[in-house]
Amino acid sequence: MNPWPFVVAAYGVAIALTGALLLWAMLSMRRAEAAADALKRK
Amino acid sequence: MHALANPARFLRFARPATTWLLLVGAALAIAGMVAGLVLTPPDYLQGETVRILYIHVPSAWLGMAGWTGIAVASVSQLVWRHPLAAIGGRAAAPAGAIFAAICLITGSIWGRPTWGTWWEWDGRLTSMLVLFFLYLGYIALASAERERGGDGRIAALFGLAGAINLPIIHYSVLWWRTLHQGESIGLSGSSIDNSILWPLPLTMVGFTCLFGAAVLMRMRAELAESKVQARMRRMGSL
Numbered sequence: 087m088n089p090w091p092f093v094v095a096a097y098g099v100a101i102a103l104t105g106a107l108l109l110w111a112m113l114s115m116r117r118a119e120a121a122a123d124a125l126k127r128k
Numbered sequence: 129m130h131a132l133a134n135p136a137r138f139l140r141f142a143r144p145a146t147t148w149l150l151l152v153g154a155a156l157a158i159a160g161m162v163a164g165l166v167l168t169p170p171d172y173l174q175g176e177t178v179r180i181l182y183i184h185v186p187s188a189w190l191g192m193a194g195w196t197g198i199a200v201a202s203v204s205q206l207v208w209r210h211p212l213a214a215i216g217g218r219a220a221a222p223a224g225a226i227f228a229a230i231c232l233i234t235g236s237i238w239g240r241p242t243w244g245t246w247w248e249w250d251g252r253l254t255s256m257l258v259l260f261f262l263y264l265g266y267i268a269l270a271s272a273e274r275e276r277g278g279d280g281r282i283a284a285l286f287g288l289a290g291a292i293n294l295p296i297i298h299y300s301v302l303w304w305r306t307l308h309q310g311e312s313i314g315l316s317g318s319s320i321d322n323s324i325l326w327p328l329p330l331t332m333v334g335f336t337c338l339f340g341a342a343v344l345m346r347m348r349a350e351l352a353e354s355k356v357q358a359r360m361r362r363m364g365s366l
Contacts, residue, residue, distance in 0.1 A: 087241050089176040096234040097161065100183040104157075104338060107226045108150070111345035118352035125359050 133211055135351055146344045153337025160330030168324050180238040181320075182327055185313070186335040187230035191259060192294055194224020194339070198266065199291035202284035212347070214280030215354075217287055218270045219346035223339050225263035232256055243307055251304035255297040262290040 164182035171178035197220040205213035235253065236246045247253065270283035301310045312319050313328075320328075 089241050092237050092241050093165070093176055093179050096180040096183060096237040097165070099233050099237070100187065100230050101161075103226050103230050104335070107223060107342050108338060108345075111223075111342045111349070115345040115349040115352070118349040118356070122352040122355045122359075125356055 135212065138212060139348065139351065142344045142348055146341050146348070149337045149341035149344065153334050153339075153341060156330050156334030157338060158334070160327045160332075160334055163327035163330065168327060171324060174242055177238055177241050178324060180234055181324075182331045183335075184231060184234040184238060185328060186332045187227045187234060188256070189332065190335060190339050191224055191228030191231050191256065192297060193336070194220050194227060195259060195262070195287075195290060195294060197343070198224070198287040199294075202287035205280060205284045206288070214270075214284065215347050215350045216343070217266075217280070217283065218274070219343045219350060221263055221267045221270065222346065223342040225260060225267065227335075227339065228256065228260040228263060232260060239307075248307045250306040250308050251300035252297065252308035255293060255300050259290075259293055259297060262293060266290065 160182055164179050168179070170176045198217045201210075201213045201217035201220065204210035205217070232253075235256075239248070240246050266283060266286055269286055270280060273280055273283050301308055313325075318325055
């Protein structure tokens, strides 16, 4: 059994899920902080 | 920890810390993964699949560390009424759930060529799956409690009760000697040869920094959302 497809799949899953977590956390933070700043300026 | 109880003081620390954790974490995780894929030799028994170790072990550690963080936040909330504890617990849960999922998926992918099966109801695998479901339960409970204006005490009790699973995961390989191998890395040393082991600290520290960055970003988001809600309530009452 060729092990490389399993190795690549494992790394792919880890990178994709970690990237998605960080992207979601960053976008939700930026959106929330922008809304708070906009309200403060009003 | 009490020094950061003030949200303004916490934000002064969290803003630069988020950037540094992201940069250092990404650099170390990428370096560790590249080294693990390219620079280390294959294992004499597992062959090339041993390379999955460099992402599986950090994700297992972070899956468990995330719930440890929730348990500490729960105690801080219930005992000391730390103002950021509930926010910290809610922020750690999605990151912990993601890393528990990565641990389960990469372990399953490793198991197919090594054990000849994707899944086995082994003590370690099952207790890790239970941890993943505990995360989902905590996220649902904490967000429902928050929507109803609760103080997060029910989620904190759930977070504390769920910590019982942590020693079960840790000792599962000793209590039930089934498919998952015993402890390879402990406080007294490692049974893995140094030529294979050396990139692991890089991915361990790298993914831990990224986990920390994700938690800080979620805490900042929740603090900003709370500010907006408080402001809207004040404007509504005028």
